[in-house]
Amino acid sequence: MTTRVLVPQPIAPAGLEVLREAGLETRELDTTDAAELRQAIVDCSGVLVRTAPLPADVLSAAPGLEVVSRHGVGLDAIDTGYCRDHGIRVTFAPESNTVTVAEHTIGLMTAITKNLRTVDAATRAGDFGARSRSYGIELDGKTLGVVGLGRIGRLVAQKARLGFGMRLLGYDAYLPEDAGPEGVHRCALEELLASSDVVTVHVPFTPGSRHVIDAAGLRSMKRAAYLVNCSRGGTVDEAALIDALRDGHLAGAGLDVFETEPLPAGHPLTALDNVLLTPHMAAHSTEALDRMAAHAAEGIVDVLGGREPRWPADRPPVGHRPG
Structure with missing residues (x-):
């Protein structure tokens, strides 16, 4: 048979x-x-x-x-x-896909903090003067908040610590307190959001993780901080994120996932210059x-x-x- x-x-x-x-x-x-x-x-x-x-x-x-x-x-x-x-x-x-997603996350983080999307577009348009207007920031010594310390979150933390010399904060609702990865200070989500220069999300999408980064959480982040999401779109309140990006509370975001996929034509995220978008392909090496x-x-x-x-x-x- x-x-x-x-x-x-x-x-x-x-x-x-x-x-x-x-x-x-x-x-x-x-x-x-x-x-x-x-x-x-x-x-x-x-x-x-x-x-x-x-x-x-x-x-x-x-x-x-x-x-x-x-x-x-x-x-x-x-x-x-x-x-x-x-x-x-x-x-x-x-x-x-642990390695590939971690590398994609680091790539998005680097690109948005260096304004690579903006200066690429300017250079292609003949605006070489963008070099004197669009400044990025250094990651060395900055604080990365890792939400979700599973395989991918741990590897992102390791690469950020060893590659960029970043200070690391980590939040995981399920990982035992004594099981955190090397160099990561475990803390409450509220402390992580308020203290991080870049926040990266690596949690599975469940009823309990829906909008784990909600409107209040986004507003509690440092002004001019950055958000990266390579987990699932529903883990971040997308409407609230758009508002925080529009009014400059957040400096930028790198997003591989969205609450509605494929991303609808004319979606507000596509009109924002301070967002780098990829089509849910972080795992696609x-x-x-x-x-x-x-x-x-x-x-x-x-x-x-x-x-x-x-x-x-x-x-x-x-x-x-x-x-």
């Missing part, structure tokens, strides 16, 4: 090779449409998902579904409650895409082979199998 794995969106060949070498048949699409997904998933035992949403009404169309594996880290598009209740294992790829595809595929192969996956995003009761 053929065991099928649905791959709703294109992935790197490395992931497909892992699945096929394990004797699994792949059904490859390029869609996020719920109706198409419901039709395609019906006879599948696994799903390797990128950004396609997998709500209960899609998952329930596959009575033999055993595993959903996330191509990346965030699980907010997967109905993990349904999976838990129906014995469907959920795996992800938390070690695949060639190396990370290969790792994400392969690691997500390995999770499916493990579960369907009766083995505990290397990167489980769940831990259901022993012996709980699909009905």
Whole structure:
């Protein structure tokens, strides 16, 4: 009997090779449409998902579904409650994109504090005089506040400390007090926001983290501070951020994620000169895409082979199998 794995969106060949070498048949699409997904998933035992949403009404169309594996880290598009209740294992790829996202974060931080977007546009327009008007700041000795001290947040902190000589503050609601990374002073979120020259956000999007940086938090930040967000758009109050950028309370922001994606045409953020925008692609290096595809595929192969996956995003009761 053929065991099928649905791959709703294109992935790197490395992931497909892992699945096929394990004797699994792949059904490859390029869609996020719920109706198409419901039709395609019906006879599948696994799903390797990128950004396609997998709500209960899609998952329930596959009575033999055993595993959903996330191509990346965030699980907010997967109905993990349904999976838990129906014995469907959920795996992800938390070690695949850490380096790439951390590097993207450092890149955004450097670009916005040096006004690179503004001076690039001026130079292209023939305005060489921008060199005497658009000054950046040095990061050396400045304070970086890291909200979320998981793999990515820790690596960003390390690179900022060793590469730029920055002072580090860290906030994490779940990490034990004695488990903070080297060189990071753990503190309350309020202290971090009020004391940091740059704040970078690295928390998963959950009901508890929605607008973890809210309007009051943004206004409590230093005047002329900077914000970087490479986690999820909903972790920052976007409307309040726009206001703080418009009136100059914040000097700038580097954003890879947004509350609505794709970013709608004519969105207020696109009209702001003090914002650098990238299209939710912090994890999209060639190396990370290969790792994400392969690691997500390995999770499916493990579960369907009766083995505990290397990167489980769940831990259901022993012996709980699909009905």
